[in-house]
Amino acid sequence: MSGEPEVHVEFEARLKAYEGLPAAATGVGRDLVNEPMIRHWCEAMGDTSPAYTGPDAIAPPTMLQAWTMAGLTRRPERTAAYDELLTLLDASGHDAVVATDCEQEYLRPLRPGDRVTFDSVIESVSGRKTTKLGTGYFVTTRTDVRAGGELAGTHRFRILKYAPAHRPSKPVERRPRPVVNRDNAGFWEGVARHELLIQRCAACRILRFPWLPGCNACGSPDWDTVAATGEGTVYSYVVMHHPPFPAFEPPYAVGLIELAEGVRIVSNVVGVPYDEVRIGMPVRLEFRRYDEELELPVFQGVGP
């Protein structure tokens, strides 16, 4: 959400349009009112009242809502309108939820064997509210719970859909810095100019990569450079799944790229899904900026 007041007004109007629409249509309790669920409830609550055990047991009245809960499964009775309202709130960043109010009236006790049915209506959607938890909207629903066609209780429930004020922000992780020294400074100067420089021995003309102080073929300390054309193929690769490193989001493909010039370089293969990278895949050099001071040569997959 932007901070513009007129945007809130327009958004609130969209939310208000859901008032009065059904939130759940003829839901049926997942289970008959039953002794095991009553016992679990009483154990959890530390409720030892004899009214909830024995042949004439009733269910604790405060269980009214529990009989309507979907548990781990999706609610088929939830209406498209209620889904839309919640989606609208989620999509605008108000994706956290907390129940704030509950108002129940009990008209007749529920007993083991009762089959609960219920209907629910979106009673109201508040304007934008700022709370300790964050800014959000209160959504109130009212549910009529029936057993054997008879109204057994009503239940008004208010939730706050909010954008957490104290959402821990993900620290910005920076990629590790390359070690730049006298032996490889020229390479990084090339990267800064968007050139991938390969060393060439001044004596035997053999190309070498990565950069070294002397030729590993003839031992000559003299060299110059050639700029890679940027064409290459995947000579080999690995896909990193684990361990995770800061600033990297596994899985990703790391390729050993054979440049058209014949030398090989290790870098990321980008632009194709990690699991579609293959040996022999043509790739093309590009420079990708990771932060204000780090730019790296990577290789874009250019087809199978």
Add this chain to the structure above:
Amino acid sequence: MKAGDRLPPLEIPVTRTLIVAGAIASRDYQDVHHDPELARRKGSPDIFMNILTTNGLVGRYITDHFGPRAELRRVAIRLGAPNHPGDTMVLTGTVEEVDGDTVTVRVVGANGIGKHVTGTVTVRIPA
């Protein structure tokens, strides 16, 4: 019994077990009631008690006091400070109104950080 009468307080240790057991017994699988990591991602320092458990505890507080023949007619609660593991909630009640066999009690459940719950319960006590 008359308006102004106070019910003896009930101390509820808010254990992790109570929070999770209450959530599951009420079929409430919202992650913030059982998964500390996901609760933190939503801005809460830890898991916290769900409203259905609070509601059940308030109901129990009243029927514990008035006995098994007492019939709950209405429980209306509002939540404030969350009930986190390690805290203790103390429920207290004050009779607000007596109308024949029907009693309305104002209930407050306070924990270490404030008022977790405030509400009113209407209960019928058959003669």
